[in-house]
Amino acid sequence: MKKKLFVFMTTLMLAAKASAGVSVSPVQLFIDNPNKLKSTTLTLESVDETEKRVFEVKVFKWTQDSQGANVLEPDNSLIVNPKNFILQPNKRQAIRIGFPQASTAALNGAGEQSWRIIVDEITPVNNQLAVKFLVNFNLPLFVGKQDDLNVKFDVQSNKLVLNNLANSHVQVTNLKVLNDQKKVIYNNDTMAYALPKNKLIYDLKDINLNHAEKYSVMLETNKSKKAVEMKLSN
Missing domain, CATH: 2.60.40 (Immunoglobulin-like)
Known part of the structure; x- marks a missing residue:
């Protein structure tokens, strides 16, 4: 599959709450040892909202080229549950992200690997003409042992x-x-x-x-x- 070069604003990843009234926690995801703990969870919360929102979760393998530019490639090696969901007003939705059993052996001893978890709001089919601020979260997932500064x-x-x-x-x-x-x-x-x-x-x-x-x-x-x-x- 052809790789795509993406430029994204890393400062957005520090924002725990979007102005539209949807918050996400945590803003960075870690799985230190996939042989022991194969998954992690993030949570979206509707805050002071009056309408439901529809979301889709996408996973991209994250690497960098020889100049340090970010490269994202669509990846299906992770299990996301749920991939699509409706966030009801003033409710929470947990999203579990992890690896199938067969994938963890390949990660062992390979050094840290990285993914991007992108949570996109989708405009409802019956509301295509409405002007609405759509929420997007771009979260890093790091898998592997964390080294000291070097x-x-x-x-x-x-x-x-x-x-x-x-x-x-x-x-x-x-x-x-x-x-x-x-x-x-x-x-x-x-x-x-x-x-x-x-x-x-x-x-x-x-x-x-x-x-x-x-x-x-x-x-x-x-x-x-x-x-x-x-x-x-x-």
Whole structure:
């Protein structure tokens, strides 16, 4: 099946509640050891709504290309129950996502693998002409052991490259470049993921990082409650 390149706003995944009155929990899904725990559950809740809503759940295998761009491919290796459902006003709907028994052996020892669980609202057939805000949730599912932070930085032309050397993802929420006087000369607070053995590329534009040993990077990630400072030359 042909792979498709998708660009999605990762900041939306932090929103536990949509303005339309539908919330989702949790906003990230984990199965640490599929041989012991083969499934996980997310919950949609209707909050202060007066109408029912119809949803469809889609699953995509999530990888990244050599430049760190996200690639999603439709995948049917996961079991989703239910795939289609009606969310009644002020009610909850649990969705279970997991692996059949035959699939877990292939995941063992393979390092972390990633999927995207997309929950789309569908316009009711009898209401096609109505103008309505449709809810969409794009949630990551990570399967496998979570490693500690293990990254290395490279400077290529006017780009800073974060190489994720770990066997699991790193979620970067803020990255700053500091000079030898500890002054911030570059700041990026866009949340982004580097999947295992992959990279994130930051365009420094007109900032020149000659003599990399004079600079350091202040990094905020999902691996630590506090920011971590690292020498750029390391």
